[in-house]
Amino acid sequence: MSLASDQAPDLVSIENRQLRARICELEAELAIAKSSSPELEALIQNVTERRQLEERLRCTQTALARHAAEFEALFRALPVGVGVSWDPSCRDIRINPAFGKILGVADEENASKSRQDGDALPFRVFKEGREVPAEELPMQVAARTGREVRDFCYELVRHDGVTLTEYGHATPLFDENGAVSGSIGVFLDFTELHRAQRELERANEELRRSNADLNHFAYGATHDLREPLRAIRIYSQLLARNVKLHSDPDLLECVNAIGDSAARMDRLLRDLMDYIQVATRYDQRTEHVDLNSVLRGVLSNLELSINESGAEISCPTLPTVPGHPAHYTHLFQNLIGNAIKYRSEDRPPRVQITVTQAEGVWKFAIADNGIGIEPNYTARVFDLFQRLHGREIPGSGMGLAICQRVVQRHGGRIWVESTPGVGSTFYFTLPVDGADRAD
Secondary structure (H helix, E strand, O other), X not given: OOOOOOOOOOEEEEOOOOOOOOOOOXXXXXXXXXXXXXXXXXXXXXXXXXXXXXXXXXXXXXXXHHHHHHHHHXXXXXXXXXXXXXXXXXXXXXXXXXXXXXXXXXXXXXXXOOOOOOOOOOEEEEEXXXXXXXXXXXXHHHHHHOOOEEEEEEEEEEOOOOXXXXXXXXXXEEOOOOOEEEEEEEEEEOHHHHHHHHHHHHHHHHHHHHHHHHHHHHHHHHHHHHHHHHHHHHHHHHHHHHHHHHOOHHHHHHHHHHHHHHHHHHHXXXXXXXXXXXXXXXXXXXXXXXXHHHHHHHHHHOHHHHHHHOOEEEOOOOOEEEEOHHHHHHHHXXXXXXXXXXXXXXXXXXXXXXXXXXXXXXXXXXEEOOOOOOHHHOOHHHOOOOOOXXXXXXXXXXXXXXXXXXXXXXXXXXXXXXEOOOEEEEEEEEEOOOOXXXX
């Protein structure tokens, strides 16, 4: 075989119809031209790159077909309503079976309210009592503006009389040039959840009315019960004076017991009224409460007990918190009063109040050196009418229950850590008001 130097590199002249070739790793096509002369002309072209491109194209088409099949299967199987439109005007919207069931139409039907064929769809869309025109629906807005539409809540009224509560979310679709080419929407049926929410709201409102009525009744009954108790105490005191004149110690003891019982019952009723008021005043408008002012009032109320016991009370500057001054008076007076009341016999009471701020709350600690609480009672002390010392120490068993209710009503929590014979520390948290800070 000979090849002229001025011939093209892919054109080979074969002499005497004999061909000598060198085998290499390439894919080529051989074209032999018909000729009457004894010489043959052949064209050999390397098609390796073309075959590789064709193979990659085939693999890409296979992958696209697989993804399309997966999307179609997902589209039809999703339990939520899905609509897709590749029309920027959303005149044609394809829906999945779940959305067709919601709308009351066949899933192969064009479900667009913007359709131009004049056929009316068997449903209407309302929002806050107003029928929503097609151009304000989520998919149409997303396709028109190129922005997402989130949490579009509406009522769907079908021609069969069924009314559904729906939530829609739509996002625009874009072509390879970045232009909006349509939109896709997801629609959730919240009818049952919305109905359950309304039932729960009605039940809660009824419960609030019942609780308010019960609180009013309990407060009124408690207030009215104090009147006959006051009469019993007065008459028992008069009777005790007469008994003293006749020098009958047994009868005098009975009369004094009647007076003491009436006094305890009156104290219990007063605490019960305080407990009820903590709940009934919770819904009133809160204010910024300076706890330093509250503490001054509490110490003034407890002045007699502090002087008699020799108590020492230390406290830093306290913050300002949202709430009601009367509630915080109950809180601090009960905790400090208990620290004095449950003191040790061999040492005067020492009460230390501290406060720190962390994670959006004020954390208070009121520590004492009193008789302490057994570990198995630290949770029970906050229960109503819970008394650990019988009649040895006067009280109604309501004080810590009131404290717990005050703290919980203001979004905090309260707990106690105690060592018997050493003392107790009551902790509670209150929300940070931002108007003041502890030094």
